[in-house]
Amino acid sequence: MLKIDHLTKAYGEKKAVDDLNLHIKPGEIYGFIGHNGAGKTTTLKSVAGILQFDQGEILIDGKSIRTDPLACKREIAYIPDNPDLYDYMSGIKYLNFIADIFGISAADRQARIRQYAGLFELTEDLAQPIAAYSHGMKQKLAIIAAWLHRPKLIIMDEPFVGLDPKASHQLKGMMRDVCDEGGAIFFSTHVLEVAEKLCDKVAIIKGGKLIRSGAMEEVKGDDSLEEVFLELEGEVC
Amino acid sequence: MLNVLLKKQLTEIFRSYFYDPKKNRARSKAGIVAYFILFVVIMAGFLGGMFTFLSLSICDALAAVGMDWLYFALMGLLAVLLGAFGSVFNTYSSLYLAKDNDLMLSLPIPVRVLMTSRLLTVYLMGLMYSLAVIGPAIIVYWLTVGVSAGVIFGCLLLVLLISVFVLTLSCALGWVVAKISLKLKNKSFITAVVSLLFIGGYYFFYFKAQTLLQDLLANAAAYGAKIKGDAYPLYLFGRVGTGDTAAMLAVSAVVFALFAIVWAMISRSFLKIATSSGHTARRVYKETAAKQRSIFGVLLSKEMGRFTSSPTYMLNCGLGIFLLPVSGILLLWKGGAIISTLNEVFGARAGCVPVLLCAAVCMLASMNDMAAPSVSLEGKSLWIAQSLPIKPWQVLRAKLAMHLLLTGIPVLFCLACMAVIYPYSAVDLFLTAFVLLSYVLFSALFGLFLGVTTANLTWTNEVTPIKQNVGVLFAMLSGFVCSVVLCAGFMLLGGWKMGFAGYMALFGGVTLALCALLWLWLRNKGCRRFASL
Numbered sequence: 001m002l003k004i005d006h007l008t009k010a011y012g013e014k015k016a017v018d019d020l021n022l023h024i025k026p027g028e029i030y031g032f033i034g035h036n037g038a039g040k041t042t043t044l045k046s047v048a049g050i051l052q053f054d055q056g057e058i059l060i061d062g063k064s065i066r067t068d069p070l071a072c073k074r075e076i077a078y079i080p081d082n083p084d085l086y087d088y089m090s091g092i093k094y095l096n097f098i099a100d101i102f103g104i105s106a107a108d109r110q111a112r113i114r115q116y117a118g119l120f121e122l123t124e125d126l127a128q129p130i131a132a133y134s135h136g137m138k139q140k141l142a143i144i145a146a147w148l149h150r151p152k153l154i155i156m157d158e159p160f161v162g163l164d165p166k167a168s169h170q171l172k173g174m175m176r177d178v179c180d181e182g183g184a185i186f187f188s189t190h191v192l193e194v195a196e197k198l199c200d201k202v203a204i205i206k207g208g209k210l211i212r213s214g215a216m217e218e219v220k221g222d223d224s225l226e227e228v229f230l231e232l233e234g235e236v237c
Numbered sequence: 238m239l240n241v242l243l244k245k246q247l248t249e250i251f252r253s254y255f256y257d258p259k260k261n262r263a264r265s266k267a268g269i270v271a272y273f274i275l276f277v278v279i280m281a282g283f284l285g286g287m288f289t290f291l292s293l294s295i296c297d298a299l300a301a302v303g304m305d306w307l308y309f310a311l312m313g314l315l316a317v318l319l320g321a322f323g324s325v326f327n328t329y330s331s332l333y334l335a336k337d338n339d340l341m342l343s344l345p346i347p348v349r350v351l352m353t354s355r356l357l358t359v360y361l362m363g364l365m366y367s368l369a370v371i372g373p374a375i376i377v378y379w380l381t382v383g384v385s386a387g388v389i390f391g392c393l394l395l396v397l398l399i400s401v402f403v404l405t406l407s408c409a410l411g412w413v414v415a416k417i418s419l420k421l422k423n424k425s426f427i428t429a430v431v432s433l434l435f436i437g438g439y440y441f442f443y444f445k446a447q448t449l450l451q452d453l454l455a456n457a458a459a460y461g462a463k464i465k466g467d468a469y470p471l472y473l474f475g476r477v478g479t480g481d482t483a484a485m486l487a488v489s490a491v492v493f494a495l496f497a498i499v500w501a502m503i504s505r506s507f508l509k510i511a512t513s514s515g516h517t518a519r520r521v522y523k524e525t526a527a528k529q530r531s532i533f534g535v536l537l538s539k540e541m542g543r544f545t546s547s548p549t550y551m552l553n554c555g556l557g558i559f560l561l562p563v564s565g566i567l568l569l570w571k572g573g574a575i576i577s578t579l580n581e582v583f584g585a586r587a588g589c590v591p592v593l594l595c596a597a598v599c600m601l602a603s604m605n606d607m608a609a610p611s612v613s614l615e616g617k618s619l620w621i622a623q624s625l626p627i628k629p630w631q632v633l634r635a636k637l638a639m640h641l642l643l644t645g646i647p648v649l650f651c652l653a654c655m656a657v658i659y660p661y662s663a664v665d666l667f668l669t670a671f672v673l674l675s676y677v678l679f680s681a682l683f684g685l686f687l688g689v690t691t692a693n694l695t696w697t698n699e700v701t702p703i704k705q706n707v708g709v710l711f712a713m714l715s716g717f718v719c720s721v722v723l724c725a726g727f728m729l730l731g732g733w734k735m736g737f738a739g740y741m742a743l744f745g746g747v748t749l750a751l752c753a754l755l756w757l758w759l760r761n762k763g764c765r766r767f768a769s770l
Contacts, residue, residue: 050623052769073626084617086539088546092522099527100535101625106527114524126522 242354310475320367328411387480561647572658588737603716608684613702
């Protein structure tokens with residue numbers, strides 16, 4: 001579903017991501033962890049086609065994000081760490097905007113909006129301007145918008161930040177549903193307990209380099225993910 | 238603490254002078270100096286030059302009959318009008334809508350310090366515009382009449398008093414707009430309408446002032462006596478410039494007292510307004526039948542939504558939408574008199590009048606520069622356009638289409654009005670339409686070119702990309718330059734030798750050629766630049 005080969009991205013002299021390789025198969029929830037500034041967001045933005053990278057290749061369902069960005073973007077959805085949406089639109093206008101871009105039929109979008117907005121208890125607020133939304137409501141709206149076109153790959157940067165416990169629970173369920181239907185999830189998080197319980201695989205990045213990746217059980221062994229992560233951080237330091 | 242906040246505000250205002258977004262690094266010293274020189278040339282050369290000319294024409298006449306105070310009163314009033322016009326629309330958004338209000342209020346910063354730092358930008362804007370009037374007026378007075386210690390002190394105090402009075406007016410109107418915004422639906426439009434009424438009033442008094450000015454010069458003594466009797470504060474205001482100590486004390490006391498009252502008024506309500514969500518009754522969503530739209534349609538609708546959501550955007554970049562139809566109607570109403578006056582002055586050379594009419598419409602159309610800040614206004618939401626399966630060109634084309642629609646339709650209305658009052662032949666009308674529409678296309682493309690090349694996505698107040706952006710300034714000036722070139726080329730540079738039709742065909746053709754170059758740049762390099770923002 002997602003193949004990252006030798007990805008390198010530098011800002012000036014500093015390499016934010018350095019020769020990163022990662023392979024995500026259909027049906028996998030892949031966690032991406034690392035300290036602040038490790039290169040997680042840069043990697044996720046490169047996969048989403050927002051950032052142009054210096055070297056390497058990113059293939060989504062066999063298509064290159066560099067040479068065929070539109071085809072790739074039709075297959076994916078991206079949720080950033082801070083949901084800066086169009087404040088001047090209402091929630092429903094934003095969802096219709098996204099649905100129109102993806103060419104989702106009126107009937108399908110209505111059914112999906114009803115389903116997901118109901119799940120996140122956001123239905124009544126959809127007529128409100130986004131400017132009036134709390135951070136959590138914006139995050140819920142961004143999640144609904146991401147799920148609207150039934151993407152094969154969902155890329156999320158810290159998706160649980162700002163969500164209430166019930167919404168977090170719903171999101172975890174939705175993530176699992178996507179994977180059960182043959183999709184894949186690639187997301188970053190600092191909440192290692194969530195990553196440990198939710199992810200099939202995990203990658204740990206430090207200073208732009210991948211220092212450990214693989215199936216969750218292989219990476220953590222008998223320890224907790226937190227212990228492994230802290231140990232790896234210490235080793236590299 | 239105030240110093241730190243002032244530095245932050247100033248850094249934000251002058252960021253584009255010090256920072257090159259294209260190279261993502263600080264500008265070179267030469268670049269900074271060049272930018273500041275350009276700024277000074279525009280302010281001092283363009284606005285200052287205009288008011289120097291006005292000062293020269295009335296200073297000597299009034300000073301000769303001992304009416305120096307009337308000179309200062311007139312120029313001071315003009316300075317207040319221009320200063321208020323330049324800064325009044327900033328107050329509401331600078332004070333109450335800054336995106337970092339929550340952050341600032343969470344820090345241990347006294348509210349009055351935060352307000353002071355916010356109002357500094359408004360003060361600077363007002364000072365800049367009012368200084369463009371009163372500065373030349375003072376220099377002309379010193380050179381014509383002479384200087385003394387009292388006059389120097391009086392003039393400097395006059396500058397200070399004018400700038401404080403402008404700030405007071407701006408704060409008062411900003412407060413009124415904020416209060417209205419808290420209670421009303423469709424507040425963007427209401428704010429825009431209130432502001433347009435202000436602009437209408439401004440122009441009404443401005444044009445009246447021109448007529449009054451001539452009348453005043455002819456009957457200076459009589460009017461002077463009348464002002465002393467009926468508008469004594471205005472007399473005292475004028476006396477400040479002449480160095481009258483009593484007047485200086487009285488006017489200073491009044492101006493600072495007014496400012497203190499307005500300051501107390503906004504201090505009392507600042508926290509409430511700044512932290513209010515400002516929304517009226519909660520609207521509950523009721524599902525309605527959805528309609529599927531084309532990508533172009535939905536992107537254009539997004540741009541229109543952005544434009545109509547912000548009074549600051551509409552008023553600063555869309556004034557032509559209002560002025561063009563108003564001018565068209567004015568033409569229908571007073572067109573006969575205007576054409577005959579133009580014929581009297583320029584009628585000796587065939588083609589001058591229709592060229593002037595066409596240039597005037599171009600000038601009005603240049604008040605629309607909504608394409609220029611549209612890229613910067615994407616701000617932190619740019620990730621949406623970048624992560625969706627749409628080409629950069631589709632996003633840019635929607636911005637172009639917004640500009641073309643919002644400018645093209647009023648221009649065509651104006652053209653129809655021109656056709657009613659001026660006896661164009663079919664060919665001449667077609668060529669006028671050709672020049673006007675190619676100009677509209679040029680202004681949209683050039684504005685977007687500037688928008689892409691001078692994009693600033695890291696603003697905390699939308700006034701920054703809309704009003705304090707080099708690209709927007711250039712976009713507006715390019716319209717003025719284009720109009721001047723259209724007139725000057727025909728009347729002064731021998732264009733008349735080609736005849737109206739030949740000249741208009743050439744001008745329209747050159748404009749279209751420039752459009753083609755800009756189009757190619759935007760389609761290729763512009764798209765790449767936009768994608769990498």
